[in-house]
Amino acid sequence: MLGKLDWSAIPFDQPIPLIAGAVVLVAILAVLIWVVVKGHLPYLWNEWITSVDHKRIGVMYILLASVMLLRGGSDAIMMRIQQAIAYQSQGYLPPEHYNQIFSAHGTIMIFFVAMPFVIGLMNLVVPLQLGVRDVAFPTLNSVGFWLTATGALLVNLSLVIGEFARTGWLAFPPLSELSYSPGVGVDYYAWSLQISGVGTLVAGINLVTTVLKLRTRGMNYLRMPMFCWTTLASNLLIVAAFPILTATLAMLLLDRYLGFHFFTNEAGGNVMMFMNLIWAWGHPEVYILVLPAFGIFSEVVSTFSGKALFGYRSMVLATMAICVISFMVWLHHFFTMGAGPDVNAIFGIASMIIAVPTGVKIYNWLFTMYGGRIRFATPMLWAVGFMVTFIIGGLTGVLVAVPPADFMLHNSMFLVAHFHNVIIGGVLFGAFAGFEYWFPKAFGFRLDERWGKLAFWFTFTGFYVTFVPLYVAGMLGMTRRMQHYDVAEWRPWMIVAAVGMAMLSIGVICQIMQLVVSIRNREALRDRTGDPWDGRSLEWATSSPPPVFNFAFDPDVRGEDVYWNMKVRARQQSLEHEEPEYHDIEMPRNSPTGFVCAFFATIMGFALIWHIWWMVILGGIGAFATFVVFAWRDHDEYVIPAAEVAAIDRVNLEERRSLVSMAGAV
Amino acid sequence: MNLLDPQGPVAAANSTILVDSVFIMLAIVVPTIVAILAFAFWFRASNPKARFQPHFVYSGRVEMVVWAIPALTVILLGGVAWIGSHQLDPAAPVPGTGSPVRIQAVSLDWKWLFIYPDQRIATVNSLTVPAGAELNLQLTSSSVMNVFFIPQLGSMIYTMNGMVTKLNLRADNEGKLQGLSAHFSGDGFPDMMFDVNVVSPLSFPDWVATTAKAGAVLNEDSYKKLMQQGVEKGRPTYRLEDPRLFDLIATQHIPPGPGPELISDAGRAHIGGHDAR
Numbered sequence: 001m002l003g004k005l006d007w008s009a010i011p012f013d014q015p016i017p018l019i020a021g022a023v024v025l026v027a028i029l030a031v032l033i034w035v036v037v038k039g040h041l042p043y044l045w046n047e048w049i050t051s052v053d054h055k056r057i058g059v060m061y062i063l064l065a066s067v068m069l070l071r072g073g074s075d076a077i078m079m080r081i082q083q084a085i086a087y088q089s090q091g092y093l094p095p096e097h098y099n100q101i102f103s104a105h106g107t108i109m110i111f112f113v114a115m116p117f118v119i120g121l122m123n124l125v126v127p128l129q130l131g132v133r134d135v136a137f138p139t140l141n142s143v144g145f146w147l148t149a150t151g152a153l154l155v156n157l158s159l160v161i162g163e164f165a166r167t168g169w170l171a172f173p174p175l176s177e178l179s180y181s182p183g184v185g186v187d188y189y190a191w192s193l194q195i196s197g198v199g200t201l202v203a204g205i206n207l208v209t210t211v212l213k214l215r216t217r218g219m220n221y222l223r224m225p226m227f228c229w230t231t232l233a234s235n236l237l238i239v240a241a242f243p244i245l246t247a248t249l250a251m252l253l254l255d256r257y258l259g260f261h262f263f264t265n266e267a268g269g270n271v272m273m274f275m276n277l278i279w280a281w282g283h284p285e286v287y288i289l290v291l292p293a294f295g296i297f298s299e300v301v302s303t304f305s306g307k308a309l310f311g312y313r314s315m316v317l318a319t320m321a322i323c324v325i326s327f328m329v330w331l332h333h334f335f336t337m338g339a340g341p342d343v344n345a346i347f348g349i350a351s352m353i354i355a356v357p358t359g360v361k362i363y364n365w366l367f368t369m370y371g372g373r374i375r376f377a378t379p380m381l382w383a384v385g386f387m388v389t390f391i392i393g394g395l396t397g398v399l400v401a402v403p404p405a406d407f408m409l410h411n412s413m414f415l416v417a418h419f420h421n422v423i424i425g426g427v428l429f430g431a432f433a434g435f436e437y438w439f440p441k442a443f444g445f446r447l448d449e450r451w452g453k454l455a456f457w458f459t460f461t462g463f464y465v466t467f468v469p470l471y472v473a474g475m476l477g478m479t480r481r482m483q484h485y486d487v488a489e490w491r492p493w494m495i496v497a498a499v500g501m502a503m504l505s506i507g508v509i510c511q512i513m514q515l516v517v518s519i520r521n522r523e524a525l526r527d528r529t530g531d532p533w534d535g536r537s538l539e540w541a542t543s544s545p546p547p548v549f550n551f552a553f554d555p556d557v558r559g560e561d562v563y564w565n566m567k568v569r570a571r572q573q574s575l576e577h578e579e580p581e582y583h584d585i586e587m588p589r590n591s592p593t594g595f596v597c598a599f600f601a602t603i604m605g606f607a608l609i610w611h612i613w614w615m616v617i618l619g620g621i622g623a624f625a626t627f628v629v630f631a632w633r634d635h636d637e638y639v640i641p642a643a644e645v646a647a648i649d650r651v652n653l654e655e656r657r658s659l660v661s662m663a664g665a666v
Numbered sequence: 667m668n669l670l671d672p673q674g675p676v677a678a679a680n681s682t683i684l685v686d687s688v689f690i691m692l693a694i695v696v697p698t699i700v701a702i703l704a705f706a707f708w709f710r711a712s713n714p715k716a717r718f719q720p721h722f723v724y725s726g727r728v729e730m731v732v733w734a735i736p737a738l739t740v741i742l743l744g745g746v747a748w749i750g751s752h753q754l755d756p757a758a759p760v761p762g763t764g765s766p767v768r769i770q771a772v773s774l775d776w777k778w779l780f781i782y783p784d785q786r787i788a789t790v791n792s793l794t795v796p797a798g799a800e801l802n803l804q805l806t807s808s809s810v811m812n813v814f815f816i817p818q819l820g821s822m823i824y825t826m827n828g829m830v831t832k833l834n835l836r837a838d839n840e841g842k843l844q845g846l847s848a849h850f851s852g853d854g855f856p857d858m859m860f861d862v863n864v865v866s867p868l869s870f871p872d873w874v875a876t877t878a879k880a881g882a883v884l885n886e887d888s889y890k891k892l893m894q895q896g897v898e899k900g901r902p903t904y905r906l907e908d909p910r911l912f913d914l915i916a917t918q919h920i921p922p923g924p925g926p927e928l929i930s931d932a933g934r935a936h937i938g939g940h941d942a943r
Contacts, residue, residue, distance in 0.1 A: 179925040265809065402683060
């Protein structure tokens with residue numbers, strides 16, 4: 001009846017996951033009860049859960065990423081404590097638990113923190129920057145988000161029901177095959193990623209289509225803000241790379257469920273195939289994450305320097321070069337597999353070539369600052385912190401792209417330090433910068449600067465205190481994923497790294513404090529003009545938060561830095577805004593399709609993991625029926641009458657007239 | 667286990683390339699970081715002396731330079747990578763004094779088996795080699811992937827079931843070193859560290875002779891017992907019955923290691939949460 005599921009799946013003998021699970025469960029129940037008792041349920045359902053508004057969906061993506069950041073961060077804290085104390089002892093985590101933690105940490109941080117964070121920011125900002133009303137496929141957008149949430153839910157469910165993978169975040173076979181991992185851990189891993197992978201793929205298709213087809217009048221490709229370019233590049237990579245992940249995991253699942261032999265030791269299976277396939281997705285994946293971050297920094301550096309982005313066309317070229325070359329470097333993840341000198345050297349050099357456009361980007365940001373008037377608001381601090389940190393990560397990255405150096409550093413703590421250097425220093429700093437920068441646009445008030453700066457300094461220094469010791473440990477021969485060790489010279493560095501982890505945690509606490517303080521002081525921090533940073537692109541041309549239709553009339557684009565030039569013209573010709581002619585606006589209707597579809601997908605995923613076949617069929621039919629119903633819909637749009645548009649827009653224009661701008665001052 | 671304290675020519679060459687590459691890159695990275703901090707500081711909005719140049723948004727010369735600097739660095743490093751990859755190919759010979767020693771390494775769950783086919787002996791978690799001689803390693807795995815790595819001798823290499831990888835090394839100085847597995851392989855992974863005893867070329871034959879007198883015999887049967895999942899704290903040695911044992915493992919004539927033991931068929935039906943812990 002219930003497949004492999006029985007009471008032994010609940011870890012009654014392990015206090016840590018049980019207590020953590022209970023706390024989370026109580027918290028969720030408390031929130032639910034509060035929502036129902038206070039009567040917020042209809043609001044949540046109508047305004048958020050069924051919303052197809054790209055801004056709302058973007059916010060929900062970022063919320064998901066933030067919650068998962070706390071989960072992945074807890075894993076990181078546990079790992080650092082374990083390695084700090086597990087010298088000549090077992091520490092406090094037995095191997096089967098420790099191995100789940102580092103696997104979950106990697107999986108969660110990449111798939112459920114970094115991905116939703118950047119996709120959320122792209123969702124929120126790109127349609128605004130392009131001057132359009134929504135993404136190309138609004139309901140599909142909602143489906144993508146909810147399927148991602150399903151994946152996150154399943155991963156967290158494994159904490160209390162069953163176990164998570166104990167194989168590392170890429171589940172290399174043959175260790176992840178049934179014979180060496182008979183438990184449900186790898187199944188949780190694979191089905192979560194299959195389901196959320198579909199979500200990511202539809203998000204990618206959606207954003208590519210949006211950038212290619214939905215730009216406003218005059219917004220040709222070379223007038224798009226840099227963030228739109230990096231969004232295009234990143235989502236092209238999603239569309240090209242995620243099917244590889246899906247296919248690879250499908251093969252692993254066929255091995256595990258139906259006795260196939262793609263990657264097994266027996267019957268001609270080949271583990272090197274898995275290595276090649278997973279990294280053919282895995283290396284583009286890091287550029288999927290970091291390209292949007294590059295876009296965010298381009299916007300931030302340019303805005304806070306009060307200058308247009310230096311070498312815009314050069315940046316576009318660099319972005320697209322990274323997009324293409326990122327598909328030709330995957331083999332550098334396993335130089336030590338004995339592929340031979342020609343293959344190793346070619347992939348090593350290809351990997352270094354990526355450093356050229358990346359270096360160009362750094363220099364272009366540098367020259368954007370040159371001759372600027374730099375305001376050090378929190379987003380700009382993150383940007384400068386990123387530039388310094390990312391260069392160091394780039395250096396160590398190019399170093400491990402040199403095959404003979406990699407022969408010493410592969411899989412070492414040095415490598416762990418390197419990729420945290422680029423993912424924290426690049427993607428996470430970028431996500432935080434984007435969060436601070438666009439928060440006022442999403443919610444209508446700025447974030448508290450004092451707590452924001454405190455968060456930056458703790459995170460920035462905490463990063464170095466945590467990861468410089470890991471670089472050193474790698475140079476001392478320490479390899480990754482050690483549950484305990486007997487080498488005395490590694491110990492001090494692990495202790496320093498644990499101290500750094502504490503500083504990083506304080507940084508996160510500061511971010512939470514910042515949010516709490518800002519919400520409390522929101523009236524004082526209110527952004528009435530819609531343009532709190534003296535911005536340059538179109539998202540600042542509408543109110544904060546923008547009306548559901550984004551723009552009352554299609555913006556007319558006549559060059560780069562559209563909104564900046566509008567401000568310049570308005571000032572130089574001292575033109576008052578003329579009252580435009582308003583028209584009715586058609587907007588897509590809310591739809592529960594995404595939520596319902598994900599509900600059935602969750603049931604199906606859970607049932608697949610536990611081999612509850614009747615439930616698999618139930619979930620499958622439910623999910624299929626949901627989209628059939630959606631496909632047969634008659635009315636999917638509603639009309640906002642011109643009078644209502646005018647009323648909303650007049651308030652915005654009135655506020656904006658009082659705008660004090662630097663624009664055109666020179 | 668310091669990588670910058672090499673004890674053999676391969677490690678020495680690897681670490682030289684490592685250090686050289688870092689210095690080549692530091693030559694542009696340090697000035698760039700200084701420039702970032704300097705520009706960020708000087709052009710702060712509160713500095714009245716800084717000249718505001720909002721129209722400095724393109725310069726062909728600057729573009730030329732910023733594409734050229736990383737490109738030139740990469741051309742230089744690309745040369746290092748190309749030459750280094752060929753000279754330090756793990757399979758390339760590493761000439762030494764005396765006759766080369768053939769060693770066949772098998773990663774088991776979770777210990778290392780070292781077979782000396784010419785000497786007809788085998789050891790577990792302890793590798794004894796003569797100083798100065800070329801070491802020809804052939805490597806495979808009994809079950810999951812591992813990576814064979816002696817940090818102070820250089821170049822690591824994967825071990826995979828059903829496949830043989832090749833690695834040539836040389837240890838120059840007598841003494842004790844440590845090796846490890848550098849690819850996660852399951853619960854006993856951290857206990858896959860092994861001793862490396864580099865002895866003088868004269869005492870190596872003595873060690874071989876002593877080991878050959880050991881009581882335990884390594885053949886297919888005892889190998890199958892050895893490859894059961896478990897951690898080995900001791901340093902057992904064996905007389906090798908069949909010098910072709912490694913080939914039997916690598917060609918899967920001996921089936922791959924079994925993975926976690928399942929208690930009974932009843933237990934097998936419930937592999938899930940229960941067996942997982």
